Each structure stands twice: as structure tokens, then as C-alpha cells.
Amino acid sequence: MKPTHVTLRQIGNSQGIVIPKPLLAQVGLIDESAVEISVENGTLVLRKPRRAVREGWAEAARAIAERGEDALVMGEFGNEGDDTEIVW
Template sequence: MLSVKPLMFDFMKATLRKIGNSQGVLIPKPFLTQLGLENEVEMNVEGDAIVLRRPRNSTREGWAEASKLIAKKNEDALVLGDFANEDDAELEW
């Protein structure tokens, strides 16, 4: 967790700058440092504000690589083993 001293002001005016067909705002380094922002942000509109947040990790981030590593190490045996489907004959589809 970051232990950066909070900034001493609540709001700061910034100038919109034209970037192609869009516009951008330069975010001061102390803001970036305080929030731990680097290359990406999550952005949405809440009421009359544009809100930037640190990206949340994807729920399944890294799962594909981890499963490939498990398979490569031959550690992909079923934990519960096989189980019978004895009751399947009684099911009506």
C-alpha cells in the first residue's frame, strides 16, 4: 500500500488540451504518485464528474498462464478423482 502524504488542496483547475479529435488534461505528478497511477486508469462519469481510478485486476488475470504451467508440470490430475454418474439413467432431459 502506498504511504504518500495526501495533497493539501481539494481541487485544482486544469486546462483541456486538444489531442487529435479528443481533449486531454495533464495530471500533476503528485496526484499520480498519491494514487499509484502509471500507464492505465479506469475512467467513468459519476454525476457531473469524470472519475479516474487505478485499474482493478481482472478476476481471471493470469489464469491461462497458470493453467499452462500446471499442465506442463503434469500437475493437472483431478483433485477429487473420477466420480460415477450412477444417477444419470434416472434423469429426464
């Protein structure tokens, strides 16, 4: 495939590019709202996410709770000066 030239543009404090629709179509990213981006061997790589963000988190949390392993790790603690009972 022939390289396509795009221009880096200022976007807030970052820089970005507009990716032409035909390129997105070639890799199947037209209807995607999220992509993975990484640097591999000095090259920026965009790809479809391997799985959805937070996929499986609810099931994992449920399994942890069922095993009774969902107790607070740090326990309860107060702030300095909280040695008297707070009245609301």
C-alpha cells in the same frame, strides 16, 4: 485538498488534460500505464484498474477447451460464389 486547475487540450480528435504528478502520487498512479476512467454522478473518476486487462482469459479459455466447449459457434461458411473448390 485545494482544487487544481488544468486546461483541456486538443489531442487529435479528442481532448485531454495533463494531470500534475503530485496528484497522481497521492492516489498511487505514478507508475501505472493504464487506468480506469468512468463517469460517476457527473464527475470523471480515474482509478487503478481493479484487475489487469484480460486477466484470467487464458485460464478461462483452457477450461472451456478441457470441457470440449470450444467448437465454432457459427460453423464453417463460405462467401457467395465459393460453390466451386478453390485451388491454390
